[in-house]
Amino acid sequence: MLDVRKLRMLAELDRLGTIAAVAEHLRQTAPGISMQLAALEREVGVPLTEKSGRNVRLTPAGRLLAQHGVDVVERLTLAEMEVSALRDGAAGTYRVAAFPSAARTIVAATWSALRTAGQDSLRIELVEMEPDESATALRSGDADLAITHTYSSMEPIDSHNLSIWPLRIEPVWLAVPADRDVNGPVDLQHFAADDWLVPRRERSCHDMVLRACGAAGFTPRVTAEATDFAVLLALVGVGAGVALIPELAIDRLPAGVRLMPLGRPVDRHLFLAARATSAADPGLARLREAVLRASSALVSDWSLRGH
Structure with missing residues (x-):
């Protein structure tokens, strides 16, 4: 040598x-x-x-x-x-797992902010995953950082071997046809006879709907399941039923849809998670701060529209 x-x-x-x-x-x-x-x-x-x-x-x-x-x-x-x-912490490639609405909003905003700040050396590799999948990916080393969530009506995130940072809390809305004669906040029990449009059953959002309706004393009559909340909103807009929609999942509100606050609120809690053993990594820490800033800058105005 x-x-x-x-x-x-x-x-x-x-x-x-x-x-x-x-x-x-x-x-x-x-x-x-x-x-x-x-x-x-x-x-x-x-x-x-x-x-x-x-x-x-x-x-x-x-x-x-x-x-x-x-x-x-x-x-x-x-x-x-x-x-x-x-x-x-100014360079490195990090694999980020995120559920769809967080990938579309928070991850995209983080990506844009890093490029605008000239931090192209801090690179993101995105993989879309549901919360249970992302926790498994973190523990196996298939992901370095995850944006995950749970609902106020469900069990907390399993933090075993993980470091967890709160990201944001967002409300869940009841989407109803715009011509529906109803004022909020609404009691879900009044919608027990409606057709319900829900996320697919393998997703945690499906369980959220069942629990919210169960707390109101009924089992929803499900007439449609979809992976995309935009599909559910479009179906609400044509009068196919009602749906519970987390705020971050609302990309565009169809003209025929109103969003109603719940009398018994349901919130979605978003978190950042990383393996406890890598939480102190300088690049990961810098990326985590970038995600937190991007999330804080995303201000939805649905709650200001008087639905």
């Missing part, structure tokens, strides 16, 4: 032309530089320098090795810069 320091000396000799100039640049003595170059010649087994008057010049082999030395020094310099950036 060639000594990188000696390669650098050879590269500097090629650039500066004299042993004395190399010694001055590297803050060493000229005899010391000469000894190191002689040792490098012995290591490679071919002459690297030859006499040229009172100075020396590189042989063809010396020039070839000097160019490799330049490449090695440049790559090492780049590596040192990148390691420094990693240590300061």
Whole structure:
């Protein structure tokens, strides 16, 4: 294995032309530089320098090795810069798991903010996952950071081996056809006879609907299940039924839909999660702060529209 320091000396000799100039640049003595170059010649087994008057010049082999030395020094310099950036949390690639509405809003806003701030070296790889999936992905190492959630009517997040940071709390609305004669806050018991449009049953949002209706004393008559809340809102807009919709899931409110506050509120609690063993990683900490800022900047105005 060639000594990188000696390669650098050879590269500097090629650039500066004299042993004395190399010694001055590297803050060493000229005899010391000469000894190191002689040792490098012995290591490679071919002459690297030859006499040229009172100075020396590189042989063809010396020039070839000097160019490799330049490449090695440049790559090492780049590596040192990148390691420094990693240590300061300014660089790194992190796999982020997020449920759909958080991916569309919070992750997208974080991505945009990082690029606007010129922090392109702090990179995100997004994978869309439901809360249970993201917790499993964190623990297995398939994700580094997760945006997850639970509802006020459900069990708290299992934080075993995880570090958890509160992100935001958002209300759940009852979406009804715009021509429905109703004033809020509403009692869900008054909608026991309605058709219900719900998230698919394998999603935690499905359980939220069942629990909210159960607390009001009835089991909802489900006529549609969908993975996309936009589908449920569109169906409400054409009079197909009613639906419970978390605020962040509302991208665009169809003209035929009103959002009603609940008399017995249901809230969705959003969290950031990471493995406890990696929570102190500088890049992850910086990304976490970026996500928190992006989330705080997302202000929905649905609650201000008088639905």
